[in-house]
Amino acid sequence: MVEALTIGRATAPSAGTRRSAVRALSYAFFAMALLFAAVAATLGDVFFFRLATEALIFGGLALSVDLLLGRTGLLPLGQALFFGFGAYVSALTLKHLAPSLPLALALVLVSGTLVGLVGGLIAIRAKGVYFALISFGLAQVVSKIVFNTRELGASDGLIGVPAPVVGLGVASLDTAHAPSFFLLVLAGMALLLALLMRLMDTPFGRTLDAIRTNEQRLAFLGFDPWRYKLAAFVLAADIAALSGALYPMLRGFVSPELMFFQVSGNAVINVIVGGTGSFVGALYGSALLTALKSVVGSFTAHHAIAIGALFVVSVIFFPKGLIGYLAPALERRWSRR
Amino acid sequence: MLDWLQFVLAPQVVNGLSIGVAVVLMALGLTIIFGLLDVINMAHGEFYAIGAYAALALIGMGLPFWWALALTPLLMAALGYATERALIQRVFNSKDRHTLTLLLTFGIAIILEDILKIVFGANPMRIEQPISGATEMFGLFFPNYRLFLMAVGAAVIAVVWAVVFRTRLGAMVRAAAYDRHMAASLGVPVSVVYAGTFAFGVALAGLSGVLLAPIYSVFPTMGRDFVLIAFSVVIIGGMGSIKGAVIAGLLLTQVQSISSLYTSPVWSDPLLFGIMVLVLMWRPHGLFGRLGHG
Numbered sequence: 001m002v003e004a005l006t007i008g009r010a011t012a013p014s015a016g017t018r019r020s021a022v023r024a025l026s027y028a029f030f031a032m033a034l035l036f037a038a039v040a041a042t043l044g045d046v047f048f049f050r051l052a053t054e055a056l057i058f059g060g061l062a063l064s065v066d067l068l069l070g071r072t073g074l075l076p077l078g079q080a081l082f083f084g085f086g087a088y089v090s091a092l093t094l095k096h097l098a099p100s101l102p103l104a105l106a107l108v109l110v111s112g113t114l115v116g117l118v119g120g121l122i123a124i125r126a127k128g129v130y131f132a133l134i135s136f137g138l139a140q141v142v143s144k145i146v147f148n149t150r151e152l153g154a155s156d157g158l159i160g161v162p163a164p165v166v167g168l169g170v171a172s173l174d175t176a177h178a179p180s181f182f183l184l185v186l187a188g189m190a191l192l193l194a195l196l197m198r199l200m201d202t203p204f205g206r207t208l209d210a211i212r213t214n215e216q217r218l219a220f221l222g223f224d225p226w227r228y229k230l231a232a233f234v235l236a237a238d239i240a241a242l243s244g245a246l247y248p249m250l251r252g253f254v255s256p257e258l259m260f261f262q263v264s265g266n267a268v269i270n271v272i273v274g275g276t277g278s279f280v281g282a283l284y285g286s287a288l289l290t291a292l293k294s295v296v297g298s299f300t301a302h303h304a305i306a307i308g309a310l311f312v313v314s315v316i317f318f319p320k321g322l323i324g325y326l327a328p329a330l331e332r333r334w335s336r337r
Numbered sequence: 338m339l340d341w342l343q344f345v346l347a348p349q350v351v352n353g354l355s356i357g358v359a360v361v362l363m364a365l366g367l368t369i370i371f372g373l374l375d376v377i378n379m380a381h382g383e384f385y386a387i388g389a390y391a392a393l394a395l396i397g398m399g400l401p402f403w404w405a406l407a408l409t410p411l412l413m414a415a416l417g418y419a420t421e422r423a424l425i426q427r428v429f430n431s432k433d434r435h436t437l438t439l440l441l442t443f444g445i446a447i448i449l450e451d452i453l454k455i456v457f458g459a460n461p462m463r464i465e466q467p468i469s470g471a472t473e474m475f476g477l478f479f480p481n482y483r484l485f486l487m488a489v490g491a492a493v494i495a496v497v498w499a500v501v502f503r504t505r506l507g508a509m510v511r512a513a514a515y516d517r518h519m520a521a522s523l524g525v526p527v528s529v530v531y532a533g534t535f536a537f538g539v540a541l542a543g544l545s546g547v548l549l550a551p552i553y554s555v556f557p558t559m560g561r562d563f564v565l566i567a568f569s570v571v572i573i574g575g576m577g578s579i580k581g582a583v584i585a586g587l588l589l590t591q592v593q594s595i596s597s598l599y600t601s602p603v604w605s606d607p608l609l610f611g612i613m614v615l616v617l618m619w620r621p622h623g624l625f626g627r628l629g630h631g
Contacts, residue, residue: 075436122614126621129377129435133572134617140565141610148603261561265443272440302455308447315441316427 021327021334026193026280029287033186041179049178053250055290056185060243061263062270062282063192064236069268070277071200072232073212075132077264078139079240084259085115085142086241088152091161091248099164101175101249108245109238116237120230136261143259157255161248175249185246189283192239196279208232269311275321284322345598347477353594354587355483355552358490361586362545363567365497365579366538372577373514373534376425376438380446381567382560384539387449388413388546389555390457393464402467402551409547410540417539420445421532429531453557461554486548493544498579510534514577565606566593569613575623585624 033052040048061083068074086108093104119138126134146152153159163176166184175181199205207228210218215225248254257263266289274285289307296303318325363385370378378384388409395405424445428437468485471478501507512520513530521527546560553559570589574581592612593605600608616623 069436075439122618126617129439129576130572130617130621132436132439133377133568134614137569137572137610137613137617141607141614144603144607144610148601148607265447268440268443302451304447305451305455308444308451312424312441312444312448315437315444316424319428319431319433319437 018327018331021330022278022280022323023197024330025278025284025323025326026197029280029283030186030190033287037179037182037186046178049182050250051290051294052287053178053182053185055287056182056189056283057243057246057250058263058267058270058290059283059286060189060192060246061240061267062274062286063189063196063279064239064243065267066271066276066279066282067196067208067232067236067239069271070279070281071205071208071212072229073215074229074233075129075268076236077132077136077261077268079135079236079267080259080261080263081119081135081139081142082112082116082237082240083244083247083263083267084146084254084256086112086244087247087254087258088146088158089241090245091158091254094161094164094248095158099162101164101166104164104245105242108241112238112241113234116234116241117230119237120233124226124229124233136264139259139261139264143256146259147256153255155256157253157257158248159253161252161254163249163252181249185250188246192242193279193283196239200279204228204231269307271321272319273311273314273321275323275325275327278321278323278327281321281323288322343475343477346595347475348479349594349598350591351479351483351487353591355486355490356549356594357587357590358487358494359545359549360563360566360570360590361494361583362490362541362548363563364570364574364582364586365494366541367567368571368574368577368579368582369497369501369541370535370538371571372579373510374425374429374438374531375434376442376535377435378535378538379439379443380420380449381442381538381542382564383446383449383453384413384417384542384560385546385563386453386555386557386560387416388543389464389550389559390453390546391543392547392550393457393462393555396464402464406544406547410544413543414536414540416543417536418532420539421535425535426528426532450557450560457557459557461556463554464550466551482551486552489548493541494583497541498583501579562606566590566609569609572613572623573616575625578623578625581623581625 033056036052037049040052061079064082065076065079068076068079089108089111090104093107094100097103097107119135123131123134123138147155163174163181166173166175173180173184175184200209207218207223210223211225211228211232218225244258247258270285270289271282272285273289274283275281289310292306292310293303296306314321363381366384367378367381370376370381391409391412392402392405395408396402400408424441425438428434428441431437466480466482468482470481472481472484473479499507501510509520509525510530512523513525513527517527520530549563566589567586570586571582573589574583574585589609589612593609596605596608
């Protein structure tokens with residue numbers, strides 16, 4: 001089968017061992033996250049908890065990019081539009097309606113679906129680089145509108161967003177408490193990752209893989225690629241919006257910068273460095289680059305040059321990304337035994 | 338009504354035209370690079386900024402502005418050639434050339450912008466206007482530098498068009514864009530043509546950087562917003578179309594300039610991108626065709 005768009009895909013859909021290698025690396029990610037939480041909680045740290053939570057939240061945005069880029073073969077350059085949209089809806093809900101996490105998530109899901117549908121109807125018409133540029137253009141329009149709208153705080157954004165308390169039956173969880181919120185976000189990302197990996201084993205997921213591989217052949221087989229692409233686009237918009245919905249709870253504010261190209265670009269960098277098509281690679285990439293930014297950033301203000309260099313090197317020499325190299329290595333080790 | 342035309346509309350149109358030719362120069366570089374190499378050069382805005390800084394540095398070394406204007410495009414061409422040879426060529430033959438080159442130039446943009454911040458600092462700097470004074474036309478005063486900008490821009494656009502469509506070199510370039518294997522077998526040095534084309538596009542970006550530096554201040558992220566306009570121009574005109582870049586560039590900057598009479602200039606970007614999205618919905622491939630294709 002001819003692979004039209006592969007950008008170093010980490011998983012071959014048919015390879016069972018590859019899937020279990022990716023699954024093992026997913027478990028390893030969450031094990032390391034829990035280990036980190038245990039160490040940080042023992043040390044009574046807040047700063048690194050917040051940083052790690054931010055890495056997870058932006059990891060959610062990267063997951064949505066990977067659904068489009070790694071699975072459907074569409075490169076989105078404006079995914080921050082939906083992330084920022086979710087953040088604004090969530091902030092407005094928490095601030096003006098009620099400080100309730102389920103309410104915020106529900107409203108973000110509903111409105112995110114609508115916005116994703118509108119964006120998708122516009123963007124899906126274009127293919128290849130035109131899709132990339134139209135998604136980029138849409139995000140530019142919306143971010144500039146938000147930037148110029150005084151009712152949304154214009155360039156300052158919305159500040160003073162309350163952190164809600166989440167009732168969990170017998171106990172309750174305060175999102176203002178850094179370790180609790182980290183665990184909550186971690187659980188959310190684990191659920192999201194599990195759902196996405198499960199979804200890819202369904203006929204729907206297979207169809208997305210087929211669109212990436214050969215859209216024309218899929219059409220000849222009697223499928224309507226447009227419908228599946230639109231569904232993937234809306235799903236990705238929802239994932240990005242829900243991830244963005246968590247942001248104001250972490251930082252207490254939202255700003256138009258969340259919709260800017262830098263955020264979209266960083267999400268793409270996370271996916272490429274982590275490994276396209278594997279989903280967990282998006283989380284690895286986000287954690288890795290947040291850590292790198294923080295470490296390099298403590299020495300110099302010019303951490304972007306390190307990120308950029310890492311990105312250029314990985315595009316040229318390691319287009320499969322971290323997971324694309326770890327998973328086959330793990331697989332080889334298993335088959336040798 | 339006549340007063341309105343003379344004192345309100347005309348100055349806006351001239352201002353729009355002077356920015357317009359610089360935008361067209363940027364867009365020409367982008368569209369030639371795409372039309373020939375299939376590369377979306379995300380670093381184009383940074384090359385524009387480097388052009389402005391190169392002029393600033395050359396003037397700082399004591400050279401007159403005119404020397405900087407002549408030397409900068411040559412320096413930028415060398416930089417572009419080296420970038421193509423050292424980096425872009427490495428992913429050029431990959432199956433995902435579109436995506437990989439887009440991502441690669443995006444990475445290059447991040448690095449270049451940070452280098453500018455390290456070398457020149459983040460604060461805006463200025464270049465003295467090399468031509469002072471204004472010329473009176475139709476009872477209005479137009480800054481001489483803007484008139485000069487329009488003349489130089491128009492000349493460069495004409496030269497680029499003539500080189501691409503009226504010379505043997507241009508024919509080779511178009512042949513390489515249309516069918517690289519056929520061109521190679523006919524003796525066109527395709528890889529040199531590719532690197533040269535990239536260098537040429539980068540030189541055009543640098544040239545618009547020098548030309549606009551005396552009007553705007555020079556700062557490391559100056560390319561960001563400007564390249565967005567150039568991108569929408571290229572998309573509306575049709576990726577790879579020289580005619581499209583010129584027409585769309587002049588039209589869009591006029592829309593931008595005239596709309597600022599009625600609304601706050603902060604809305605000009607949403608307006609331009611709105612037009613871009615509408616055009617793409619109506620004609621997903623832009624208004625005009627590709628460089629090597631008719």
